[in-house]
Amino acid sequence: MTINPDLQYTKSHEWIRMDGDIAVIGISDFAQDALGDLVFVNLPEIGDNVTAGESFGDVESVKAVSDLISPVTGTVCEINEELLDAPEMLNNDPYGAWIIKVNNIDGAEDLLDPAAYEEHCASEA
């Protein structure tokens, strides 16, 4: 399992990177590995409001569906449409395959730095 040192993480295994005042959000390697083969991603639409700690979409593996939890409150300004046809990108390149971008940020969850996240993963494994 890899942890990207340049990102911050949530306890529910999303990663977040600030790109100016836009938050780029994806799922961690730990998450994709636990979910297994991802076969479908349910994305919000541009303009939807998301709330820190609440679901903004879901990913489905062959086995089950899992909610995606937003690390921040704000407005969706971009979605990664490529994932609709190729959800396996999340398995193959979890830190390259972002899911949504959010602007107008107004609040965030408690985020974990890479070291804290690694500890968190160890406790769940």
Place this chain on the structure above:
Amino acid sequence: MNELKRTQLYDAHLTAGATMVDFGGWEMPIQYPEGIVAEHLFTRHSCSLFDVSHMGRLRVEGPDAVAFLQHVLTSNVLALDLNQAQYCIIPAEDGSAVDDAYLYRFYQDWYLLVVNAANTEKDLAHLLPISKAFDVKITNISADYASIAVQGPKSRDLLTILSGGEAVTEPVKNALNILPLEGHEAWIAKTGYTGEPLGYEVFIKAEDARWLWDRLLELGAKPAGLGARDTLRLEAGMPLYGHEMGLDAEGKPMPIFAVSLARFAVSFSENKGNYIGRKPLEKQAAANRRILNRDFAPDALSALPRRIRPITLLDRGVMRAGMPVYKGEKLVGFVTSGTMVPYYVTEGEGLSTEILETTGKRAIGMAYLDSDLLDFDEVMVDIRGKRVKAGIPPYHMRVDAPPFARPILYDKLAVAEPAKSEGDNSGKAVSLLFAAVENHLWRQRCCINLIPSENTPSKAVQLLCASDPSFRYAEHKKIKSFYDADVFYYQGTKFIDRVEQLLVQEMRRYFGCTEVETRVISGQMSNMAVFSALMDWKNRLDRKNTPARLGYVLNNHIIKGGHLSAQPMGALHDYIAVDPVTERSAVVNFPVCKDNMFKIDVEETKKVIAEYRPELIIFGKSMVLHKEPVAEIRKFVDEQAIPTTIMYDMAHVLGLIGDSFQKPFEEGAEIVTGSTHKTFFGPQRGVIGTNWTKDDLKYGLWNTIETRAFPGSVSNHHLGTQLGLLMAAYEMNQFKDEYQKAIIHNAKHFAKALKAQGLDVKGDPSIDYTETHQVIVGVGYGAGPEIAERLEKNNIIVNYQAIPDEEGFTASGALRMGMSEMTRFGFGDAEFDRLAELMAACILENKDISKEVCALRGEHLDMKYCFSGAEFDQALSKLSALIEK
């Protein structure tokens, strides 16, 4: 997880890096590191191993074993022969399922019942109290044996390596075998839960389990977990207890007939007595029949309000068990299983469909839906509050083209648009003529035709077929008042009347028999007329009851070379009885020799005849290398005084009757049928001969055969080809001795030449592989269609053929070839040597031999074994000129 049970292969899963989960109290691999999608796809194109040792294995034995099983299972246990398995359901009193199961009969005196792992305790709690009323013993042998499912197109190859080349099982679903696999005894079943047409479940002693698992991995199989097992069975449309059986989403028990497999798993045989759940099951079956006939009246629906159907999403999303399904605003049911399933994309059509490496995926499932929904109805699945469009296909996958399971995509099932009219046809008429010219030239000047069921008739035969009688009618019938003189219904028939009399005379001479019927226009029709007559004859003394069908009938199994026209799926279809004990067609097959599956085992056949006392014995095959043991069987049935009728369907070998092959009537056949265009010289027709005389009891059967030919089978009996057949019969009676000798010599010579070229010639080398016009060459399992197509591109026409240990024609690994046509065009040793050389280059080295083949054919355009001479040629030119004018 320390209380979970572990299978004998637990360590193997850990070694392979499996993700282990709790599955019904067992610690089982859900997936291995490559993941469910890869495991699913690997099963479909190669071979996966599934540890199914967690399933319950119950040994049932004792004097009342059958009676007990008949009482607690839905299936007909009396129909289960040794070395067969059957799917069954353990019913509850209310007609719902306690569990579904598989019943195996590896041994004569005990049965193996395999049940779902999570249900084993529940099943035992259900079965044991009932068993107290029977003299039966149930032993849970789950711990003593492991079960490994070996599934996928390569499974057969891998297990054949371990068996040292011995056939794993008979090539049919549910066949069983006990075999040593490299010295370890294994019980092998051709069963599985993936839908793979090639798949086995191997039961092996607990201590040998790890060996088998590791050995199969070493040979190239990969492990697959419960995740892939679920997606595979879902794609195959197989029910899972707890989803498609048991309780529905609203907590109500689902009737067994909600699952379409119930039609096969549930028997109402009298021998089953008043078994558990019988009454409600009968109600469900009646409702099911009405529903399938689209009678949706409330009383029809009450016993079966909903049924399990395949369902597929038409828009993005994934459906999951429990999601509601709507039609319009009406709730019509619930999804019972659903996920996203991967598949290999294909290219091309029909047999040339190519499976690509590209993959796709589709969201499919099964749903428990209102019984009045039809296939292709559009519904909506409620996916977490969002309604997504879905369709109801008839199935998600088909397995009738082995060795691969074929995913069926919903959008490709759409109904085609009717063709539009295009107006003027004159252009089409011209191009049709040109196309026909091109085809004729190719087939007659350039192609070497080795189809054993074909021949080219002589010019004289061809011209006669095209002459005037071909447009006429000449119905006629014998009238007893006129001492059986034929009375014709139309005028203008005196010529054809004379022709038919001459033809009958000529064919009697050829057969060496008393009576011949020539009005049947195909070999298949000959057989149908005979079967119809036999049935009519059987019932002639009782016309007040529905006539009884034929049974038992002894024939050659289609996989062992049996002729389609003598099978229940062919000409026997409407004439064969169903055995009330086995609930199957009352057909039994000739056993074949263990060391030569092309040959009937006479001693074993005698045992079968003594046991079944068949009322009809049908010799004859379409894949035929040997003489049929007519004389031996005639002697046996006469000695044993077994009342029967011996028929020889000589479709393929009609032209070989004589000293070089067989004389069926001398050997004891009573009826001979055949087609006149395979080894015989004629146009495409049929013929029936019998050898009874007027004082024989069965002469009445002959009369019945005549009436089942006309008016039973034909009104117009195609007079043009009947005229042509008379010329062919003249040719045959004139030239048969040298032709028959040449054709069999050529077949043996060609077989040896092919063998010398390194090809895998089938049959017994001690008789030079063949005693007929046919030669069979193995080209590798499943490679038959591809090689046959390659040969056609190189101007050699053969047909691909499944040999006795293969699953069916799409999996065929052999070529079937006949020498008739090329013998007639004068091929001898030198030509067949050259042909063998060319074929080997094409088959083994993929060389282009098209020019060489065309050249070889071009040297032999004159037909042998037919009439010539100045007078004959002059008459022929006259006829030819008349037709052309």
